[in-house]
């Protein structure tokens with residue numbers, strides 16, 4: 001038994017999800033907004049460079065104004081930090097229902113609605129709005145039951161006193177390592193940071209390499225593991241999720257290969273393996289997408305798959321809507337019996353206005 005059936009469950013607290021929550025709140029629909037990050041607008045906090053100005057950009061040919069004035073960025077651009085602070089205050093002032101650090105996993109159809117499965121249990125709603133943006137952390141492909149997805153480090157202090165494994169060969173991995181080495185150095189923690197990459201060479205820019213070199217010379221304890229392959233995600237006898245990473249391999253003439261491998265508790269592992277578009281999630285959710293064939297799409301390339309949505313942003317799964325950056329830069333729109341690629345710029349404007357239209361559609365369906 002679920003205590004509450006919400007009218008709307010919203011996944012992802014970026015501009016699209018937060019706008020949806022605010023409009024539900026304003027129109028008396030019961031709702032819950034679930035966010036995987038530590039705070040609202042985590043997607044923006046993670047991707048905008050420090051001090052970046054936020055523009056209230058609106059496509060030239062867009063007929064509508066910003067449909068929610070309260071969340072639009074100011075006309076005179078402000079830094080991302082000020083915009084985030086403003087939005088935080090807005091959420092507190094409106095007392096919006098948000099749960100953070102909840103990872104969306106799946107949706108199940110039930111007789112009386114939809115059940116959303118998350119890392120913190122299940123929630124039930126009549127409608128689900130997917131507003132998880134376009135940056136979906138990649139999953140590390142390993143065999144076995146214990147899974148690991150790409151993550152960044154928000155608190156390097158969590159890795160003090162433990163041997164840490166960072167996977168990935170680029171600037172993001174190097175930056176994470178620099179932060180952890182610095183945090184460890186400041187408290188005289190000598191436990192190493194292992195840096196693993198499947199290729200034989202690392203690939204960072206000069207500026208990052210200089211900062212990393214400086215950290216090492218100042219005493220940072222780093223062990224390089226080039227050519228290392230994450231292989232198995234296993235649960236050990238004590239129920240701890242572990243990652244087994246093969247660090248070298250010796251081919252024998254008798255056909256019996258020898259390996260060296262290391263096994264780290266998953267919580268000591270940081271995978272900087274980038275993000276991907278949301279198509280694999282749509283596939284997992286059985287939400288239909290259509291491949292662009294030659295001449296059909298102007299924005300998407302041939303072979304790319306675009307999610308199929310009604311004019312109200314409802315997907316092929318009844319009651320499940322998709323909005324915002326998750327459907328940018330284009331999607332397939334069903335309109336009066338025909339299907340065509342619809343341009344959908346990845347902007348705060350689009351995210352906010354999608355929320356307006358989807359809440360209007362849901363209000364109509366629920367009669368509220």
Ligand SMILES: Cc1cc2nc3c(=O)[nH]c(=O)nc-3n(C[C@H](O)[C@H](O)[C@H](O)COP(=O)(O)OP(=O)(O)OC[C@H]3O[C@@H](n4cnc5c(N)ncnc54)[C@H](O)[C@@H]3O)c2cc1C
Nearest residue numbers: 012014015016036042043055104132133324325346347348
């Ligand atoms: C560097 C940069 C600069 C930009 N500058 C501008 C600008 O100046 N003006 C402008 O209009 N646009 C700008 N954009 C684009 C704008 O930020 C996006 O269009 C907008 O953030 C999209 O909003 P969204 O809510 O759809 O997605 P997002 O902002 O990506 O929000 C999605 C949220 O969902 C959460 N989430 C993801 N997966 C899950 C999950 N499994 N479970 C729960 N939660 C999840 C994320 O943590 C995130 O908080 C910029 C983008 C970038 C990258």
